Structures are given as structure tokens and as C-alpha cells.
Amino acid sequence: MIKIAIDAMGGDFGPAPIVEGVLQALSEASFEAILVGKRAEIEPLVPKGLESRISYEEASDVFDMDEMATDALKRKDSSIYKAIELVRNGSADAVVSAGHSGATMSLATLRIGRLDGVSRPPIATLMPTIIRGKKTLVLDVGANVDCKPEHLFEFAVMSEAYAQQILRIQKPKISLLSNGEEDCKGNETSKAAFELLKKMDNFVGNAEGNQVFDGSVDIIVCDGFVGNILLKTAEGVSGAISKIIKRNIKESAIAMIGAVLLKRVFKKLKNDVDYDEYGGAPLLGVKKCTIISHGKSSPKAIKNAIFQSIKFSQSNINEQIISKLASYNQ
Amino acid sequence: MIKIAIDAMGGDFGPAPIVEGVLQALSEASFEAILVGKRAEIEPLVPKGLESRISYEEASDVFDMDEMATDALKRKDSSIYKAIELVRNGSADAVVSAGHSGATMSLATLRIGRLDGVSRPPIATLMPTIIRGKKTLVLDVGANVDCKPEHLFEFAVMSEAYAQQILRIQKPKISLLSNGEEDCKGNETSKAAFELLKKMDNFVGNAEGNQVFDGSVDIIVCDGFVGNILLKTAEGVSGAISKIIKRNIKESAIAMIGAVLLKRVFKKLKNDVDYDEYGGAPLLGVKKCTIISHGKSSPKAIKNAIFQSIKFSQSNINEQIISKLASYNQ
The missing domain is CATH 1.10.1200 (Non-ribosomal Peptide Synthetase Peptidyl Carrier Protein; Chain A)
Structure with a gap:
């Protein structure tokens, strides 16, 4: 049975919506939940009779949204640190956190560790398009603000594995975010990345900001600085x-x-562009599934983030990332 | 009387909407128009009786939208080249072009020339906000894809002059586009620019993508790569x-x-977010007013672009840019 560690404390609204999301997920899918946080606050929210499917991991500290991600490593009693440790030591297969995204990201990268060949794990998010049911995968949306061309290339390779394994798109159209569709457009970094990306069969060239929403491509690669600005602008x-x-x-x-x-x-319209439908963004390129949810996640968002983590953990995505990256590095 | 050179040929729909916009502007404002392009195509669109206010400058060539901006300097018979030359040689006070924006930009920079102290002229555009009548000035939205911190600083100084002289905002809130509001957020370039911007009294810190539309700041500074992506995403x-x-x-x-x-x-809603209302984006930091309009400009957009160019030409913005930059360079 797949075990999912959930940071029950990290969200903006405390443990209630998170626990509610976990309960909804348990009623629809087969997995075991480990709720990480202050047990005295969490347990009263859980109805009796779920003892076999919910366990608790005590964490006396909460890493607040306004703290510096660089301090996360020192806060060994925080719910996010302990949730990550459960994955690190094999007690859980995946982690879902609606807490401080920078802390989650750096703890997952440093404590769970990067896959072979991965320099920088990116956060990948799905964006709605005008084509019903079709989403665009955009990455990186915030993990790495300064990227080298090689990092953007790695993001593309990881996102291709994600599209194939999780989204079931065998030949995803991979594009590079730029200031124009023409091959010659771009800044210094993106132009150099364009040259590297030509190695990929599924690379279709540059995409402009509006193409995130028109369904013309499946994947848009950018650095975390631009990706964050794109997300916030939208x-x-x-x-x-x-x-x-x-x-x-x-x-x-x-x-x-x-x-x-x-x-x-x-x-x-709200449903068509509903963030809650996927519930969180995976951090790609770390050894175990890490899903980063919005601090303001609803129970539905948490439920779907858990479903995503189950799908991710049952897939071969990480093996595929390793072998794809290795094939390009030969 | 102010003389405005208008590239009558460069737009996506040929001379008709441009000439119509010029006629509308002439009926509302006091200026002389020089229509640049194929006179045989333009003159039939102009009613009799306007001879004293409209003159023609023959240009046998049109610089197409899909051509490389780097070729613009060689195309001496193109309507955009000739329109810029009218400004350069003093026959016109300002130029309005709905043609190739890269060509307009590089011809204006190279032929009209930069103001003292300006390294890179940026394109500044006004974006709608949720506050009625309030716009946010965003620059650079495409002229300079790779920017150094000093360039971003210069953009801020130029935009402050624009806000004071043209938008009549005496203390504009100037911000730097970043991946978070906190002072510590940013990529290498934006962090270094942040330090330089601290010199400006009106600098209020970092702004996120969503702040373009919430009216919380007056000016958002970014490089042309990110600015283009922001615009296209919106x-x-x-x-x-x-x-x-x-x-x-x-x-x-x-x-x-x-x-x-x-x-x-x-x-x-359409009126509230109507691009046509301002009609074009000024290229700041060149010696004479250059307004870059959208290729798909309506007559209303062209009319308002002309009004903007009149306002610009009657202001002291360029003197102020020079003196502000000089004061920081002491």
C-alpha cells in the first residue's frame, strides 16, 4: 500500500482543510496517510474508525510562510522537515505539502536528494487552455530563478517524462518560452537553450506567453523567475x-x-480554469514524489494533490528521467 | 504648429485605418500630418480641403512584419525609414508607426539618436488596472531582451520623467518586477538593479506580476524579454x-x-481594458518622440497615438530625462 506523508500544519488555514482533503481522498482511493504535525490539533479532526489507514507523526514546530527558505534545514522539528524525513527514511513514498514552497523545495532537494543527472529540480504546473480538458505544463514556475541553458534543457527532458508517464501524452509538443515564436528570438540564455533543445525530437521551437492558454503546445519551459511572473500575471x-x-x-x-x-x-468558467482540479505542482527530479500545493488549498485541492502523488509514485517517471538524461549525456 | 510624421503603410491592414485615424485626429487637435508612403495609394483616402494640414512624403517600399529588424537600416526607401528621416532632419517633430516595431525602434535609436546618458531606449506601455482610469506603466516591453542592472535603472529614471510630464503623477510609485514582493527576491540582474534603484526617492521595491493590474504601483520596470512575456500572457x-x-x-x-x-x-469591460484608448507605446530615451502602435491598430488607436505624440512633443520630458540621468551620474 502506498504511503503518503502530508504536512498537516503548513497551509494558510491550519490543519482543518488539509485533514478534510485527506479524508476525502481516503474515501476514493487506496493509500495510507501519515499526518505530520501537532497530533493534539490534528487527531480531533479525524473521525473514529480510520486507525488502519491514518497514522500520525508528531512535529511540534511549524515553518511559517514568511520565513526564509534557507532556514528550513535547521528546523528539524517542523512539520515539513519531518514529512520530508519520512520519505527520506522510507517510511513514506511521497510527500504533499501546502506549506512554505521554498522550504519544501529545498528540503526535498537536499534531504530526499536529486536523481542522477539532475542539476536543479523544477516545479511544474498545469495551466488551463481554451481547449476543454487540455492543459499546458509550464516549468519552472519558481524553484530556480537563475538558470543556465543546460538547466532549461534538463527541465525539458524531465517534463517530457512527466507528460509521457503522468499525462499520457506520448509525443508532447515541447516549447521554450520566448519573446517571439521565430527561432531567432530570445535572450542570451534562451537562445543557447534553444540550440540544446534541438536534440529533442519533440521540441517544437519557441512559444510566446499567450500560447500557455491556446493549447498549441503541451509543455513550455522557462526559468523560475519568468515562470513565477507568468503565473502571477495570469x-x-x-x-x-x-x-x-x-x-x-x-x-x-x-x-x-x-x-x-x-x-x-x-x-x-471557474471549473474550466479550476486550480483545485489538480491540486498541486510536482517538484520534478527528486528521488521521491514531492507535491507542492498552494497555501490556500481547499480540501478538494489537497485530495487531488494526493491523487497526483499516488499516480506519480505508481509510475516509472523517475526511472525515465534518469535514463533520458543519461542518453543525452553519452 | 507641431508636425507629425505618420508611417501610413506599415500596419497589418494597409493605409486605410491609419489615414482614417489621422483624419479623426485632425478634426480634434491642432497639428500638421505628414503621411509617408505610396502617395498614389494614400491620397485617394484623403478628402479634399485638407491640403494645408496634410502633406505627403513619397516612399516606394514597405518594411514587412516578417522581415529582420537588422535589415531596416538598408531599406532607405521604406515608409518607416523615410518617416524617421523626417524627424531626424527636423521636418517633423514626432513619428507614429504601426509598422514593424523592431525596425521602428532600431531606426529611431540609430537615426534620431539617443538622449545624453541613455544606453538603451525602452518601450513603455500602459496597462489597465481594476481602478477605473488608473493605468500601470510597464517598461521595457520588448526593445531590449538582455539588460544589465544599469539599464533597468535608466528605465526607471526615464519612466519617472514620463509619469511626471505626461501622466501628471508627481510622485509615481516605481517598482521592479520580480518573483516576490520581498526585498530579497529576484534573479541576479534584478537583485543588482534593486540596489541601484534604492537611490530613487520614488522606488517602492519589488512588484509581482499581478500588481500590473491591481493599481498598487504606477510603474513596473523589467527587461524586454520578461516584459514581452508579461504582455503576451496578459x-x-x-x-x-x-x-x-x-x-x-x-x-x-x-x-x-x-x-x-x-x-x-x-x-x-472592453472599454476599461481598451488598448485603443492610448493607441501606442512611446520609445523613451530617443531625441524626438517616437510612438510605436500595434500592427492591428484601429483608426481610434492611431488617433490616440497621435494625441500622445503631440502631448509628448509639447512636454519637457526629454530635458527632464537628461537632467535626471545626469544628476545620478555625478
């Missing part, structure tokens, strides 16, 4: 549009009736 | 949301009635 635009529409609706009675009639359309 | 998200809403509306009769009732709300 959030900012959709948040702004929704606010402007709501404000304008409030100013007119006719519009308010229209909005009621359109309620289902707006709800559908 | 376009992509708003385009995707509009497409998903339209598709979902079509699937339900009730929703279609709702959409009719909401027509004015959607129209208002």
Missing part, C-alpha cells in the same frame, strides 16, 4: 477581469438579471 | 477567458438571454 488578469465584471454588474439592475441567467456559465 | 488570459465564456454561452439558451442583458457590461 492570476492578476483573471482576477482583474472578474472584479471589473462584478463591479459593472452591480451598477445596473438589468445586468444583475443577466448575471443570474449567466450564473452557470461563470461557474463553468 | 493578452492570452483575457483572450482565453472571453473565448471560454462565449463558448459556454452558446451552449445554453438561458445563458444567451443573460448575455444580451449583460451586453453593456461586457462592452464596458
